Amino acid sequence: MKKVIKNGTIVTATDIYDADVLIENGVISLIGENLSTQGAEVVDAKGCYIFPGGIDPHTHLEMPFGGTVTKDDFETGTIAAAFGGTTTVIDFCITEKGEPLKNAIETWHAKSKNKAVIDYGFHLMIGEVNEAVLNELPTVIEDEGITSFKVFMAYKNVFQADDETLFRTLIAAKDLGALVMVHAENGDVVDYLTKKALEQGNTDPIYHALTRPPEIEGEATGRAATFTGLANSQLYVVHVSCADAVRKIAEARDNGIDVWGETCPQYLVLDQTYLERPNFEGAKYVWSPPLREKWNQDVLWNALKTGQLQTIGSDQCSFDFKGQKDLGKDDFSKIPNGGPIIEDRISILFSEGVKKGRITLNQFVDITSTRSAKLFGLYPKKGTIAVGVDADIVIFDPTVDRTISAETHHMAVDYNAFEGMKVTGEPVTVLSRGEFVIRDKKFVGKIGVGQYLKRAKYGERKQTEEDNTLKI
Known part of the structure; x- marks a missing residue:
């Protein structure tokens, strides 16, 4: 009709x-x-x-991590996304070294089949580069329409790729017409600092933040941008959390390097003190990069306003507080990283951004929908309102006022990271x-x-x- x-x-x-x-x-x-x-x-x-319907360029639905699996799958996750005003999500296929890329893609197709209530696409993780991987990439692009590749610079011995893998991925992406995405933290330094903290008996959630200082996010962001310039390629930095990383992206763009940056609502409204909450409550706020000192929020908002950052993703990666986050009760490094964000992404950006005069209405639409549609090959079919x-x-x-709460949200997880926020x-x-x-x-x-x-x-x-x- x-x-x-x-x-x-x-x-x-x-x-x-x-x-x-x-x-x-x-x-x-x-x-x-x-x-x-x-x-x-x-x-x-x-x-x-x-x-136009929101486009969330960064979700992890039914993703295995830290000995468990994210609580929201393609059914509950996309229902929650829709309640929040999102009509398209792009999820990450996690690959295994030594396995064909198609195996991961088939796994994610199986996870999503007959579940999603809104449209969706996939990014593909690249954990290694060899002749087999390089030979498979054209098929991934042409047959699957997956035109963005994710390289982790963090999570040593789990997801982390070395610099050669990142650089060769950038070179391949330039030739193939793909956008390379990076999780920019220096995983080697994180690993060292984490081991030192645990040796000293520092096990509380706050040490997740203290062992991942902003300097190492800035360093990794700058390194990835340098490689992008060398390869004459294109880069998208996910979940930018701090001034150090914003500065590196701005410098690269000023130097003509094709670099784009995404932040997330949690970094715009929450800060490092949330990890200090007693009775292990701080574990609810453990994700990577970690929350930063509050002053970084002004830098992030200004970066969105001035175009130094261009998109906002949720980094949806939900784990129950009871039964999943508490796997790290006595060791912060074992707390599953991630939070339930997908439903509140758009409302928070509107309320804290538009209503408080930090960004314009047009910028709001660009940040939540249009720019992601353009960057990730969905425009103009998605991301705008036009004939x-x-x-x-x-x-x-x-005009409606409401209070965010786990009692009223539609995610499958037992807490809300923005509980009580008006x-x-x-x-x-x-x-x-x-x-x-x-x-x-x-x-x-x-x-x-x-x-x-x-x-x-x-x-x-x-x-x-x-x-x-x-x-x-």
């Missing part, structure tokens, strides 16, 4: 205007004033913004390819209808009828 969204204010990365939106066959077929409602279902968006694109739409009430603004209705997933704050979607997305190569240029300028 056709749908007409009326009485709302459309906001894209470049425009703000009042208009109706006609949806037919899963796409936006017309935008204009006073559109006919004959034969269509009318959706009233009075008093609300109409945003001919997928009808991934969020009707967002900018925010203004909330998604009311969410459509994926023209079908309701959330309607009037209730889940009405269907399990398994989310489609796997094959993505275009990095740098392929697209044009839309509404914007004749070339876009990356």
Whole structure:
């Protein structure tokens, strides 16, 4: 059935205007004033913004880590994402050294099959580079549409790759049209500091932060950027948490190196003191990179405002406090790294960013949706509101006040990292390819209808009828 969204204010990365939106066959077929409602279902968006569906470029659903598996899978994770206004997630396929890359991809297809309620794609971890891996990469791109590769510079003896692997991945990505992503921390130094802390009997969660100081995130970010310049390639730094890393990204961009940066809501509103909470409560806030001293938040917000950082991911990686986080009760290094963030990503950025004047409405849309669509080969099908694109739409009430809590969230995990935080603004209705997933704050979607997305190569240029300028 056709749908007409009326009485709302459309906001894209470049425009703000009042208009109706006609949806037919899963796409936006017309935008204009006073559109006919004959034969269509009318959706009233009075008093609300109409945003393009959010794109979360950084999730870990049903991922094995630290002797356990993340609590949210592709069903609960994408339902929670939809409640939060996200209509596309890009998850990470974790590979095993010595195994064909296709094995990891097949595993992630099996994890996601018939579960997701919104559309999704995959990034692919590269843990080693040899002739077998290099020979497989063109097939990964052409057949699977996976055009972004993740290299870990941290987690020694688990995920960490050496510098040669990173550099050769960058070289290959340049030739193949892929975007290389890095978790930028110096894993060797982290390993040394962690061992020293434990030898000295320092086992509490706060030592997770103290053994991963911001200097080593900055160092790894700068090293990755240097390699990118040498390879004349392209780099995306995930979950930037501190001023040291922001500075390295800004310097690289000023020098003409093709580097992009992502931060996450947890780094914008939480700080290192959360890891000091008594009774092991600090374990709820153990993820990597760790939370930083509070003053870094101003630097991150300014970086989003000025374009030194361009996107916001959730780094969704949820573990129950009881039964999973407490695996590290007597050893902070055994606390599973990660937090439940996917549902609150957009609301926090709106409330703390737009409502407090730190970023504009257009920047908000660019940061939560459009820029990720462009960087990861989904634009203009995703990431904007225009004729001919997928009808991934969020009707967002900018006036409602609410308190974030595990009692009301939709993630499968037993705590919320932002418990008690008051925010203004909330998604009311969410459509994926023209079908309701959330309607009037209730889940009405269907399990398994989310489609796997094959993505275009990095740098392929697209044009839309509404914007004749070339876009990356």
